[in-house]
Amino acid sequence: MSKAVAGAKRLGRIPPYLFAEIDRKVQEKKRAGVDVISLGIGDPDLPTPGRIVSVLQEVAADPSNHRYPSYFGLTELRESIARWYSERSGVELDPSTEILPTLGSKDGISHVPLALVDPGDVVLAPDPGYTVYTTGAIMAGADPYVMPLTEANHWLPDLDAIPDEVARRARLMWLNYPNNPTAATADRHFLVHAVEFCRRHDIVLCHDAPYSEIAFDGYRPLTLFEIPGAKEIGLEFHSLSKTYNMTGWRIGWVCGRADLVGLIGQLKTNIDSGIFQAVQWAAIEALNGGEEETHAANTVYLRRHRLVAETLNKLGWNIKPPRATFYVWAPVPPGYDSIGFAGHVLDKVGVNITPGVGFGPHGEGYFRLSVTAPDARLQEAMTRMETLKL
Numbered sequence: 055m056s057k058a059v060a061g062a063k064r065l066g067r068i069p070p071y072l073f074a075e076i077d078r079k080v081q082e083k084k085r086a087g088v089d090v091i092s093l094g095i096g097d098p099d100l101p102t103p104g105r106i107v108s109v110l111q112e113v114a115a116d117p118s119n120h121r122y123p124s125y126f127g128l129t130e131l132r133e134s135i136a137r138w139y140s141e142r143s144g145v146e147l148d149p150s151t152e153i154l155p156t157l158g159s160k161d162g163i164s165h166v167p168l169a170l171v172d173p174g175d176v177v178l179a180p181d182p183g184y185t186v187y188t189t190g191a192i193m194a195g196a197d198p199y200v201m202p203l204t205e206a207n208h209w210l211p212d213l214d215a216i217p218d219e220v221a222r223r224a225r226l227m228w229l230n231y232p233n234n235p236t237a238a239t240a241d242r243h244f245l246v247h248a249v250e251f252c253r254r255h256d257i258v259l260c261h262d263a264p265y266s267e268i269a270f271d272g273y274r275p276l277t278l279f280e281i282p283g284a285k286e287i288g289l290e291f292h293s294l295s296k297t298y299n300m301t302g303w304r305i306g307w308v309c310g311r312a313d314l315v316g317l318i319g320q321l322k323t324n325i326d327s328g329i330f331q332a333v334q335w336a337a338i339e340a341l342n343g344g345e346e347e348t349h350a351a352n353t354v355y356l357r358r359h360r361l362v363a364e365t366l367n368k369l370g371w372n373i374k375p376p377r378a379t380f381y382v383w384a385p386v387p388p389g390y391d392s393i394g395f396a397g398h399v400l401d402k403v404g405v406n407i408t409p410g411v412g413f414g415p416h417g418e419g420y421f422r423l424s425v426t427a428p429d430a431r432l433q434e435a436m437t438r439m440e441t442l443k444l
């Protein structure tokens with residue numbers, strides 16, 4: 055192949071983005087006339103609250119918002135984030151140095167290795183996990199090192215199993231609680247241990263927390279900076295995507311240790327030119343507006359979680375609704391691997407679920423289902439699944 059069109063070698067090291075692959079298969083089915091119900095992607099079906107949309111509509115008409123925005127986000131937005139974090143977690147962040155708005159959290163997550171890691175360094179990433187932790191590391195020329203998450207260890211990595219030689223080479227560790235895809239949560243004891251581990255080995259602890267507000271029955275997930283000492287080595291990635299049903303708006307933030315936040319900002323000035331200012335004003339409205347809509351959405355998710363658990367338990371599973379996230383993570387039935395089972399469910403009943411192996415080799419043997427389909431569609435999906443011959 056000519057060198058001009060061969061593509062960069064680093065792209066060759068990255069497997070195809072799982073959801074793009076799945077989308078292709080689903081589109082094929084739809085073209086063949088199948089009414090596919092998608093429970094594959096964690097994308098809230100509930101609309102963005104009206105008050106946020108109204109602010110966008112109003113400020114989108116203001117020409118002062120039509121120009122290049124500031125690289126580092128509106129001061130008012132960084133102040134709103136600081137206020138939100140303080141009220142939510144009792145932790146003070148300096149809006150001018152410790153917070154950087156991003157184009158969704160994926161922007162921050164995918165770029166942080168480029169800002170903080172050199173080729174040949176190690177990036178520690180959970181498996182199963184959000185794939186961007188490893189692909190971001192690969193794009194920066196780093197070597198991802200897998201931290202297996204297992205049911206036996208409550209889907210927490212065993213940090214003491216990381217060899218000293220690997221910890222010495224590691225510059226960055228990813229954690230994500232409440233967790234995608236396993237729906238697991240982390241207690242204080244684990245997070246304290248993780249902070250202590252990263253401080254001892256001089257590793258930046260990156261906590262990805264887009265599901266911090268999607269929690270049930272009064273459970274309140276810990277945010278990283280509630281752990282003493284975390285800000286000395288830590289960054290936390292947040293998003294408005296799941297909290298306010300704003301996945302399409304592309305807005306989130308990274309916060310934490312000022313010099314690390316500054317390096318990400320420096321990198322990003324060379325990559326994008328900030329976030330549409332009207333979206334930033336809408337985000338301010340979102341963050342200043344209280345928690346009512348998020349609570350209401352959580353009530354819906356919990357009801358749906360109960361429905362899914364009830365249905366799958368009738369089919370022989372033993373599932374409890376999780377304490378957080380809108381994901382159900384469950385073992386595939388005997389005789390299937392995860393891709394085989396997801397394919398079987400799509401072919402037989404037109405329901406799209408995600409094979410666990412798409413989140414890494416340690417996700418094999420499991421599948422993930424998201425309760426972000428409208429009630430009637432989820433109910434229909436469950437009715438169809440009850441007819442599955444397993």
Ligand SMILES: Cc1ncc(COP(=O)(O)O)c(C=O)c1O
Binds near residue numbers: 158295
């Ligand atoms: C664990 C995790 N992190 C980050 C993201 C990215 O979210 P966004 O870029 O919309 O903020 C997702 C999206 O599904 C996710 O599951």
